[in-house]
Amino acid sequence: MSASRAERLPVVLLLPGQGAQHRRMAVELYGQEAVFTAVLDEFFECMGTEGAALRDDWLADPPDLDIDDASRAQPLLFALGYALGRSLESQGIRPAALLGHSVGELAAAALAGVFGLRDAARLMRERAVATADVPAGGMLATAASVEELRPYLHSDAGVDGVVVGARNGPRQTVLAGPEPQLSSVEKLLRHHGVSCRRVAARQPFHSPAMVNAVGRFESAFAAMELRPPRVPIWSTATGACLRREEATDPAFWAWQLAKPVRFWPALDALLKSGDFLLAETGPGQGLSMLARLHPRVRQGHCEVVPLMSPGAAGALRVHRAAVTRMKQNIP
Template identity: 85%
Template sequence: MSAHRAERLPVALLLPGQGAQHRGMAAELYGQEAVFTAVLDEFFEYMGKEGCALRDEWLADPPDLVIDDASRAQPLLFATGYALGRSLESRGIRPAALLGHSVGELAAAALAGVFGLRDAAMLMRERTAATVAVPAGGMLAAAASVEELRPYLDSDAGVNSVVVGARNGPRQTVLAGAEPQLSSVERLLRDHGVSCRRVAARQPFHSPAMAHAVGRFERAFSTIEMRPPRVPIWSTATGARLRGEQATDPAFWAWQLANPVQFWPALDAMLRSRDFLLAETGPGQGLCMLARLHPRVRQGHCEVVPLLPSGADGALRTYRAAVTRMKQNNP
């Protein structure tokens, strides 16, 4: 805790999206944390045969799944983020704000009561199905600003274009697009000395290539009841606090597939509203790394804690240590 801050901090959950997944993520908590286990079992049951298969693959030793494909990564990212959030609630840690990156925003919506877990399971099945016919592609993280990357991007934003897929930080930008165009941009960036790496994704999320999947996803949302969030959500679709009319709009959620992720603007807006203890509620520690770049964190006004380790080992120890720290800071 910073020496110049005596008050305790409210908790904001940061829920990661595609790219954070890894084999065995959070599996150590299954069977050890009762609420986490029960929530995951409920989610897998709602997903039907596909959910049972996914659970078996996730818990296999060694894990037996193609983790970077959206059909596996997306439902597991949603489920682990949501189950961790519910587990924290059972321990008396109730978040004052939620911020989810890509599919993490759907987990945030479920935690805030926008829709229930049964409907969420259906939505994850439809999200997966909607991406089946998406052109082959991916995502590329570059250590450069959006402005620095513009000369390498297509100006027409056609279906095969490479575009900005996520604004993760001032000089942390993710590009997205179909192949072979994405590989061509990657070669150009490397030739010009721009540091970049592939995101663990087999689909070009948050690019025009996803546009044709939007219709099916929107139809799925139109079949369920949605409510304004009970907990404030800072939306990475808009970079601002989610409004009630957006939360209940099927088109808003459907277009999240194709529109860029505004993580940094959303984080900045949230931290301008008040100070928080930021808890990364999902696998990996990528959002912690990004949050530590923010001035409010660097200056000691906000704190950052991961709920899970960067790899599969030590998940239970990391989670319980994080819970202890959050209880000490939670008003």
């Protein structure tokens, strides 16, 4: 790809979800990037007492509570993705589209104006309450395709309650389900030589085990005004561009707790529509690694730029270098 061609690529923000979190993620930016800091402070204030505790825990070294628990990880992942997006906007970087993984799709919705920040803070509180009584479980990342995993999920050798929770790539499939069923599948896969590892999650998101949480979460959406997005959102719930009727439907958002994430189909559909600079707008570089597997990226038609370092160290340096690169796209 020539430099002149790269400079003209429209920007798409990739917003990560559960599993991307790590201790002191993006802490180096807090107090150094003005808009990022102000937006985070506004979000924490909107969350009230829980927001103050969340901020203190995020900034603590080490955190007082388990960063992998959804009650901590998901509000922080939402807040960081949203604050980074607003910070980019303040510097003239306006995305052509948004694509969020799981709770990252809620950050995309807020950035696109489907709901406001105060409503988003309420959603994060209600999401934590709705999922508090979900059975213990988790998620298992595998180096296998959906087809390769079917014998372990839909036959006599399979284990009830464990399903495909996310399609992240052609051979990057995440399983989800309650315990002890998930551990049984993990043991079975390892016995047959299938590489797998646990996702940093304590709950069985994107599986039927979450169904009882859907109703309460839907009530939170029903209590607010939902608007069509001002920026196209490529939904990982459907694998396609979000439609107006979906964006304004409380059930559409609530059922994302229990339905699988279709990150790869959504990314594939997006990249078939044009060439883009894909900017991972959140902690870590997990979505960047997945995006680099896509043929359009490997062939040089699209570029991938993570805004964060893989760990806590070097986050500010990597962020500022990425912003400099993205500013080259501004006319």
